[in-house]
Amino acid sequence: xxxxxxxxxxxxxxxxxxxxxxxxxxxxxxxxxxxxxxxxxxxxxxxxxxxxxxxxxxxxxxxxxxxxxxxxxxxxxxxxxxxxxxxxxxxxxxxxxxxxxxxxxxxxxxxxxxxxxxxxxxxxxxxxxxxxxxxxxxxxxxxxxxxxxxxxxxxxxxxxxxxxxxxxxxxxxxxxxxxxxxxxxxxxxxxxxxxxxxxxxxxxxxxxxxxxxxxxxxxxxxxxxxxxxxxxxxxxxxxxxxxxxxxxxxxxxxxxxxxxxxxxxxxxxxxxxxxxxxxxxxxxxxxxxxxxxxxxxxxxxxxxxxxxxxxxxxxxxxxxxxxxxxxxxxxxxxxxxxxxxxxxxxxxxxxxxxxxxxxxxxxxxxxxxxxxxxxxxxxxxxxxxxxxxxxxxxxxxxxxxxxxxxxxxxxxxxxxxxxxxxxxxxxxxxxxxxxxxxxxxxxxxxxxxxxxxxxxxxxxxxxxxxxxxxxxxxxxxxxxxxxxxxxxxxxxxxxxxxxxxxxxxxxxxxxxxxxxxxxxxxxxxxxxxxxxxxxxxxxxxxxxxxxxxxxxxxxxxxxxxxxxxxxxxxxxxxxxxxxxxxxxxxxxxxxxxxxxxxxxxxxxxxxxxxxxxxxxxxxxxxxxxxxxx
Numbered sequence: 001x002x003x004x005x006x007x008x009x010x011x012x013x014x015x016x017x018x019x020x021x022x023x024x025x026x027x028x029x030x031x032x033x034x035x036x037x038x039x040x041x042x043x044x045x046x047x048x049x050x051x052x053x054x055x056x057x058x059x060x061x062x063x064x065x066x067x068x069x070x071x072x073x074x075x076x077x078x079x080x081x082x083x084x085x086x087x088x089x090x091x092x093x094x095x096x097x098x099x100x101x102x103x104x105x106x107x108x109x110x111x112x113x114x115x116x117x118x119x120x121x122x123x124x125x126x127x128x129x130x131x132x133x134x135x136x137x138x139x140x141x142x143x144x145x146x147x148x149x150x151x152x153x154x155x156x157x158x159x160x161x162x163x164x165x166x167x168x169x170x171x172x173x174x175x176x177x178x179x180x181x182x183x184x185x186x187x188x189x190x191x192x193x194x195x196x197x198x199x200x201x202x203x204x205x206x207x208x209x210x211x212x213x214x215x216x217x218x219x220x221x222x223x224x225x226x227x228x229x230x231x232x233x234x235x236x237x238x239x240x241x242x243x244x245x246x247x248x249x250x251x252x253x254x255x256x257x258x259x260x261x262x263x264x265x266x267x268x269x270x271x272x273x274x275x276x277x278x279x280x281x282x283x284x285x286x287x288x289x290x291x292x293x294x295x296x297x298x299x300x301x302x303x304x305x306x307x308x309x310x311x312x313x314x315x316x317x318x319x320x321x322x323x324x325x326x327x328x329x330x331x332x333x334x335x336x337x338x339x340x341x342x343x344x345x346x347x348x349x350x351x352x353x354x355x356x357x358x359x360x361x362x363x364x365x366x367x368x369x370x371x372x373x374x375x376x377x378x379x380x381x382x383x384x385x386x387x388x389x390x391x392x393x394x395x396x397x398x399x400x401x402x403x404x405x406x407x408x409x410x411x412x413x414x415x416x417x418x419x420x421x422x423x424x425x426x427x428x429x430x431x432x433x434x435x436x437x438x439x440x441x442x443x444x445x446x447x448x449x450x451x452x453x454x455x456x457x458x459x460x461x462x463x464x465x466x467x468x469x470x471x472x473x474x475x476x477x478x479x480x481x482x483x484x485x486x487x488x489x490x491x492x493x494x495x496x497x498x499x500x501x502x503x504x505x506x507x508x509x510x511x512x513x514x515x516x517x518x519x520x521x522x523x524x525x526x527x528x529x530x531x532x533x534x535x536x537x538x539x540x541x542x543x544x545x546x547x548x549x550x551x552x553x554x555x556x557x558x559x560x561x562x563x564x565x566x567x568x569x570x571x572x573x574x575x576x577x578x579x580x581x582x583x584x585x586x587x588x589x590x591x592x593x594x595x596x597x598x599x600x601x602x603x604x605x606x607x608x609x610x611x612x613x614x615x616x617x618x619x620x621x622x623x624x625x626x627x628x629x
């Protein structure tokens with residue numbers, strides 16, 4: 001009897017919870033097409049397909065300003081009126097007519113907007129509440145001629161109260177201090193690296209994401225105007241666009257949160273891990289402390305003993321660009337330099353790891369293979385011209401054509417060549433240059449460029465068991481397959497750690513062609529400012545053996561010394577800090593017996609605490625002793 005009563009109480013409690021949850025979710029619309037949605041987390045309003053009001057019930061924060069003139073976030077479609085030209089946005093405004101407003105389910109409504117200006121076109125926007133997650137789900141459908149994309153947005157956002165945080169261009173934040181008036185990026189390969197945008201307020205915020213698993217081309221854009229700004233989300237059709245007369249967007253999901261940006265970022269990261277199942281890096285990658293762009297032209301093994309004096313070989317990766325002889329083999333054929341075998345053997349004898357570079361989908365237009373692969377060459381999705389690196393530059397000896405990896409013939413050839421390389425030479429890793437290049441081109445035998453990209457990564461890994469793949473930059477298509485990735489520092493005025501938070505569990509970032517800190521100090525500083533924020537693995541370029549002998553290159557030597565001393569990444573990248581703190585307690589520019597005496601006399605005190613454990617002890621004395629030159 002007692003168990004029966006307990007079950008009744010449980011059932012009644014559950015019913016109460018379900019009823020309460022149902023009452024918390026409401027969705028209404030009026031004849032003008034305005035939509036009002038409310039859950040226990042947020043209250044929002046849409047007009048003309050644009051979110052114009054957002055209130056976070058978790059923090060009692062309102063992130064929008066009253067409507068003032070046209071919104072700077074628009075909803076509508078993009079239409080290509082002329083072949084070879086970018087689509088022209090056709091935004092929903094007062095000239096469009098609301099032709100239908102209807103309720104589909106208790107928690108789903110749809111509004112249709114029509115206009116016959118220039119072209120006859122209709123855009124539907126469907127808004128619903130997911131009762132399991134509380135997400136507000138937005139999806140669009142459009143009909144017209146030559147549709148490029150469909151867009152919706154959030155407008156009248158208060159730039160004094162809320163910042164934009166995007167996993168774009170390495171990770172960026174746009175706040176009230178930003179000089180940027182408008183910007184954004186395309187997914188996956190045009191800056192926007194993951195399908196997430198975070199709008200962060202003082203106590204919480206809201207976030208927009210897509211859970212698309214097909215790598216559909218899409219974009220995010222933001223625009224500021226006076227005190228408010230807008231953010232828009234776009235879904236693209238596959239190119240070419242002249243034969244596209246209909247489009248359905250991906251589902252966009254919106255929700256509120258309490259706390260900082262890591263709250264929604266963790267939700268999205270968990271989804272990424274479950275969905276894409278990225279591979280964990282091996283132990284030696286996790287242990288890396290330094291990446292060196294090693295000298296080449298010529299590839300000289302005699303530099304390795306001196307490199308071993310300046311770096312810990314077991315935690316250092318040597319990145320080789322000029323290991324193959326282009327006069328003997330043109331991409332995708334890679335004929336190793338005569339010294340390559342000896343170089344590898346010598347590097348491994350010291351304990352270094354070695355990573356040569358190839359072009360992920362490159363074929364020289366001068367190669368005898370090019371006529372076979374030319375029909376698969378990537379083309380600009382709008383203008384239609386062939387794409388490549390200095391492809392039409394007659395002054396350059398080694399141009400590259402970019403081949404769509406959806407081509408099975410190209411994949412088979414490149415994978416077989418790399419398998420031969422791996423079985424002949426004991427390389428530890430392989431850098432895939434331009435592997436993030438995913439262009440909106442037609443499928444090849446039903447395979448999209450993104451799917452071809454994934455397959456080429458997977459097939460290379462299967463052909464070279466145990467190989468570590470690296471890449472140029474990073475995004476959602478490539479991160480499950482590469483454990484190392486260069487990070488560009490360009491196109492980013494205000495770096496933010498969001499992308500590192502999302503990807504670095506599986507893919508370790510390192511520097512992209514970092515300038516030498518002595519040769520180009522101002523240019524180096526621009527890299528350093530972003531790389532400290534992103535936690536990029538210390539990376540340095542050693543162009544020639546003499547750089548390791550020249551004591552006048554004080555910053556180069558301070559960088560290498562800081563890595564050897566186990567300094568923090570911030571201290572290593574910021575060389576001036578590193579030069580001050582590595583064992584030089586009395587700041588006289590040299591580590592000597594005087595520094596030992598100062599530390600010994602301070603045992604048990606709080607300063608000078610060199611290792612940050614809060615007390616001066618034997619460990620601090622060891623740091624000074626190891627810093628003796």
